[in-house]
Amino acid sequence: MRVASRTVFDFVRPSGTTAPVETELLYQADDPFAVTMRFHAGGSVATWIMSRDLLAEGMTKATGIGDVRLRPHASRTLVLELVSDLHVTVFRLPTGTLRKFLDATYRLVPPGAEHFDADAFLETVLR
Secondary structure, three states: OEEEEEEEEEEEOOOOOEEEEEEEEEEEOOOOOEEEEEEEEOOEEEEEEEEHHHHHHOOOOOEOOOOEEEEEEEOOEEEEEEEOOOOEEEEEEEHHHHHHHHHHHHHHOOOOOOOOOHHHHHHHHOO
């Protein structure tokens, strides 16, 4: 079982101008702590995996100290920063878009009901 959504985020160039980037948001019940974002631009796809809890927290306050950071920007906009060794990529996205997606994930796996099968994970890794 999964939740999938296609939307458009605004890529923020260093100059401050923006460009639309088609973005897929994916959530799977068998990996309940993670959200996958796929960014489609220029014929390429960049994939980032991040914490569902980080996304929820970032809706109301600045969060993230590693390679994914999210913060409110204006009443209906969030700023997402993806940090790699070479770049800091910045996107603006509508708060409502992320809220609807997260709400759908919570209907699938409510907060606090997430389960991680460590034995199954270790069996897969140690094969």
